[in-house]
Amino acid sequence: MNFQLSHRAKAIKSSPTLTVSTLAKKMKSEGIDVINFGVGEPDFNTPDYIKEAGKKAIDDNFTRYTDSSGIIELRKAIAAKLKKDNNLDYNPEEILVSPGAKASLINILLAVCDLRDEVIIPSPYWVSYTSQVNMVDALPILLETGPANNFKIKARHLEEVILNLSNPKALIINSPNNPTGSVYTRKELQKIAEVCLKYNILIISDEIYEKLIYDGLEHVSIASISKEVKESTIVINGVSKAFAMTGWRLGYAAGLRQIIKSAGRIQSHTTSCVNSMTQKAALVAITENDGSIEKMRKEFEKRRNFLVSEFNKIDNIKCNIPEGAFYAMPNISYYLHHNTRKIKNSIDFCEYLLKENHIAIVPGSAFGADNYVRFSYANSMENIKEGLKRFETGLKSLSK
Ligand SMILES: Cc1ncc(COP(=O)(O)O)c(C=O)c1O
Structure with missing residues (x-):
């Protein structure tokens, strides 16, 4: 053949x-x-209280397909978490639960990218960003950073790059960062957000390492900068890293209803939903805390x-x-x-x-x-x- x-x-x-x-x-x-x-x-x-919730879900026969976007209790709990931790107001229709933050990202990219759209990725970068952008037929545009600015992009540099592009569509920002460990301050995010708003760039903010932050620093979600920035941002997060739940597979995206709905339709034709017991375990992970x-x-x-x-x-x-x-x-x-x-x-x-x-x-x-x-x-x-x-x-x- x-x-x-x-x-x-x-x-x-x-x-x-x-x-x-x-x-x-x-x-x-x-x-x-x-x-x-x-x-x-x-x-x-994975902490015991979370494992118990997963086991209970099996014993309770909570083992069938769920709402493709995630069970409503979990989406409500994520909305409450986003309010409490990040000062962000979302309703459950603006949240999509996916099999890992990785899946959240590709669902969003599939929903927003057209052929040869340019997606800006600060470098060094997490390897799946460039692969996923390629997979959706968009173009990864690398924005170099270095140790002098602790591997963080500067708004000025971002603007210069945007001005040289033909179809700038989105920026993927990841703080705390894999692989560099850098964490953006509110002020830095404010400046970056201003540039994105000016050029109508969607911000995809990967906050999966939010809970792993040191020296008393504060994690700031770029979406919390202002109402306008929130409307131009998709927040990506999940339970893998904070709760030691990598194998359970659960991440989520929060943002504009129109984007989240489209990403949800894509998910409904691919993975259907996150496995039901993981959703119950994640609900407990997000709402309870044993230290x-x-x-x-x-x-x-x-x-x-x-x-x-x-x-x-x-x-x-x-x-x-x-x-x-x-x-x-x-x-x-x-x-x-x-x-x-x-x-x-x-x-x-x-x-x-x-x-x-x-x-x-x-x-x-x-x-x-x-x-x-x-x-x-x-x-x-x-x-x-x-x-x-x-x-x-x-x-x-x-x-x-
Ligand atoms: C920056 C970053 N985003 C997303 C992910 C994916 O997380 P998940 O296990 O929720 O798919 C990883 C995992 O290595 C990561 O490093």
């Missing part, structure tokens, strides 16, 4: 992280003790403080302090230029550390930042300490 894949399928490149993670899995299966810093999920278990969320956050903060201060003691390694999420992104460019192993890029670098020192980290090229690598500190303190030793040993022998 002369079979041709779609242009869409061909445009999706396999993730550069795959080489390293496949190799790490193979080494683990061979009994090699690999410390994995690649994971993008909390290492904690475990804050305990996890504090533990992440402790690990971040240790990891980043240790990185900055290592010769020729520089690491900005991430203010949220659970990733640290040290700059490794010195070692790309000074090594005895013909290492030229972050993929070679990560492969070397995996093979020689048995630590798995993610090459920065996966996020559009080849001078960096990403460590996830969703890992025990013991592993972080041992991993750091291995990292330093690896660097020493690299430059010998």
